[in-house]
Amino acid sequence: MRLVIARCSVDYDGRLTAHLPLATRLLVVKADGSVLVHSDGGSYKPLNWMSPPCALAEAAPDDDQAQAGVVAVWHVRHSKTDDRLTVLIHEVLHDSRHELGIDPGLVKDGVEAHLQRLLAEHIHTLGPGWSLVRREYMTAIGPVDILARNDAGGSVAVEIKRRGDIDGVEQLTRYLELMNRDPHLTPVSGVFAAQEIKPQARTLAEDRGIRCVVLDYDALKGVDNADSRLF
Template identity: 70%
Template structure:
């Protein structure tokens, strides 16, 4: 990755036109060919950019008749369209390159797979006497996150979401309709479990006889003791 701080003006030419007047900015050139123009504000979003694949040419005043004061011009050409990002540099303030290596990617915490694993190991969070039948119980329309039995021996299908919305309730409803056709499992009731459940989803679930359960992910993984919190 190359990081350049320079006094520059920027023009985007193509399907649309945009102009950034002369100012000091951060120019980021990534190994994938993308070029981003940042200011010292606006959070993470660049002022302008060219997405990969793209090719960049660097021109000096000796190469072409550049306007007065321009010491270098970058022309970043999209490989897919006629769009161009033209950066006129008037002064180089800083220029450094860094090899960041291969990034392992973002590892999300609290994803549905984690909730499923933790709830299967702590199935008693659903109530006393619950036992696990299996995780990822296969059906013809997809796997049910957790299939369990309650204290009375009745079958319970649990659908897990990080944020529970109406689509999740609809999904569990389809599973219940299919599972209740199996005489070895019926009657099957449902539990819609999530870290957060939207009010509309809770109303729909309740109307369909589906129980809602809010999960405390931090408490489940042992990094937060809910009993010692004031709120």
């Protein structure tokens, strides 16, 4: 992993365009090729990024860029979509490389891990004709809990929480944005599943076209099935 702290501006061109004006930011280049741009705020969410497969090329500035104070230019291009991320670096404050080795992966807390396993085993809970593709489907920014197919054969990313809040919806939104860049998966819809979903999270999810599902832990375990109750 390469970590660069620099005064820079960033432009993204592709399905959408975005501009980050000159400021001091953290640039993260991962071993899988992904490039992420972070500020010192905004929690864990990057301001912009390019997911693999992509290539980073560093170049010297042209005359106009040099006169504006640019000392280096990063050109990051996605190999499938031709999306481009251009970073104009004015000053490098830190530049280091670190070998992190193989990551063992995320270990969820007991309830979330059990919910994931149970929902994967009973994926039809989300609808008749649904099928499981795999658990822990890896993306450039982390694993989606479940990748499934609905009765129409469409790809569905399922994010599972014990308590569903806005952060969980934001997390699933980022997964969906990345996965919908993959021509082998797109279009990918989303399901936000939790034992309890906060009203603000539900509103945000539904506004983004994400389906919300409240999970009954006991029913999934077979301890309590509402359809078989006498009372």
